Amino acid sequence: MRIAELDGLHVHYTDEGDPDGAPVVFANSLGTDLRLWDKVLPLLPAGLRLIRYDKRGHGLTQASKAPYSMGMLVRDAEQLLDHLGVKDALFVGLSIGGMIGQGLSVKRMDQVRALVISNSAAKIGTADMWHERIAAARAGGIEPMADTVMERWFSKKFRAKPELHAWRSMLVQQTVDGYTGCCAAIAGTDFYTPTSGLRLPVQGIAGSEDGATPPDLVRETIDLVPGSRFALMRGAGHLPCVEDPEGYARILTDFIKETGHV
Template sequence: MLVADLGDVKLHYTDEGDPSGPPIVFSNSLGTDLRLWDKIVPALPAGLRIIRYDKRGHGLSSCPPAPYSMGALVNDVERLMDHLGVRDALFVGLSIGGMIAQGLSVKRPDLVRAVVISNSGAKIGTKEMWDERIAAVKAGGIESLADAVMTRWFAPAFHRTDEFTAWRNMLTRTPDEGYAGCSAAISGTDFYTPTASLRIPALGIAGSEDGSTPPDLVRETIDLIPGSRFALIRKAGHLPCVEQPEEYARILNDFIKGTGHV
């Protein structure tokens, strides 16, 4: 168990692979922990230093009082990377993790040399939508939202698998405070202008059945960055790294190799 004490928050993280290799950092989605990437890590090229972490209010990290700002979430991983001595990373973020990826890439270009914005957007939803979701969590807990969230997360066929139950449990066991806090961070974020200023290798990944961040939103966001690439994964919802891990890993590995990050 590795935990970085950053003062106002304690972040649980893993640091695997070659300690002297090119670093790759993964940032997961709302309502999941670093196990989101379990199927992807073994398929990565040899020689990488692989860092995953639980954002505040999720997994085994501490859960400060809500609400959170996107600036705080970006600052958390910025401090974690500084703590670990990581520079020039390839940063992979999914959903809220993709927003964190955008914010960090703009704020600290020394930390990020290439970015993957997966199932995310420069702006996701509306303030009213997130206010309703936060109110629902406060009134009835995450369980009250779970079935609707699962519909957005996964294509219909995945709902009939045993694994589906585990992912639903991961969602509902997320602290209400952490889920509401990160929902507030998404609600207050619009990265259209900052993301358009980026000039680094960038890849957007979307799932064809994603009910949270549809492919058109991901494409619109990644197209803000000149020279970026876009990949669509069929028969996958909001978490294609779970539903279609082989295809996700293939796309990611092509990008890793294409940017010379090996």
Template sequence: MNILDIGDIHLHWREDGDPAGAPVVFANSLGTDFRMWDRLIPLLPQGLRLIRYDKRGHGLSSCPPGPYAMGALVRDAERLCEALNVRDCVFVGLSVGGLIAQGLAVKRLDLVRAMVLSNTAAKIGTAQMWADRIATIRENGLEAIADAMMERWFSKPFRQTVEMQGWRAMLARQPVEGYCGVAAAIAGTDFITPTSGLTLPTLAIAGSEDGATPADLVRETSDLIRGARFHLIRGAGHLPPVEKPEEYADVLTGFLTSIGHV
């Protein structure tokens, strides 16, 4: 277990692959921990330095009192990269992880040479939508939204598998304070203008069955970035590295190869 002290909080992180390889940093979605990438990591090319972490309020990282600001989530990623001596990484962010990717790229282009915006957008939902969800969770717990989230996260066939129950349990067991803290950060974030100024190599990935960040929303964000590529994974919901890890690995590997990262 790797726990990093970055000042105000501790981050739980893991490294796979070659410690001397080109770095790829993964940031996962609201309500999950870094096990979200478990099925993907073994499918990626040898020789890469693969780093993933639990954002604040999730997994085994610290859970300070909320609400959190997106700036704090970006700063956590920045401090993680600095502490691990990561430069010129490809930052792969899914959902809120994609917002973190955009914020970090705007702030620190010396840390990020390319990004993968997966099942995300420059602005996700409305402030009222998030306020309503936070109120429901604070009153009734994460169990109250778990079934609805599974419908957004996964395609119908996957929801009928035993494996889906594990992901439902992961969501329900996240700290309420951490989930609501990150939800508040998403509610207050609109990166449309800063993201539209980015020019670094970018791959956007969407799932055809995504009920949280529909494919059209992901495509709109990719269109903000000059030269960004877009790929639709059919039959996948909000977490395609879980449902379609082979296709996700192929698409990600192709992007990494095309920019000379492998």
């Protein structure tokens, strides 16, 4: 277990693979921890340095008092990579992790040389929608909304599997401050203008059954960046790295090779 103290915040992370390899950094979605990537990492090419972390208020990373801003979450990632001496990384962000990746790519061009925006967008939902969710979580906790979240996250086929219960349990175990804090960060984020100014390799990934960030929303953001790539994973939902890790790893591997990130 590795913990970095960054401006008083204790951040849980993993640093695996070849310490001298090209770095790949993974940022997970709202309501999940770094185990989101467990099935994908073993399928990636050998020789990479693979870094994962739990964002603020999620997993084993300390929660500060909500609300959070996207700038705060971007700064957490920035400080972690500085702490680890990481430059020129390929950043893989899913959902809110994809928003963090967009913000970091704009702020620290030295840290990110290529970006994967997975099941994410420059703007997700409306501020009113997120504030309603914050109020519900504050009033009754995360448990009452868990079944609805599972429907947005996963395809009908996956929801019939016993594994669903592990992901539901992961969701409800997140701190209320962490969950609502990140909801507030999403509510206040519109990256259309800064993301349209990015000039680095970008790979978009969407799931055809995604009820949280539908494919058209993801593609709209990917198309903001000239020369970007887009992949649609059919039959998968909001967390395609869970439902189809082999397919997800193939997309990442192709992007890694095409960008010379080896």
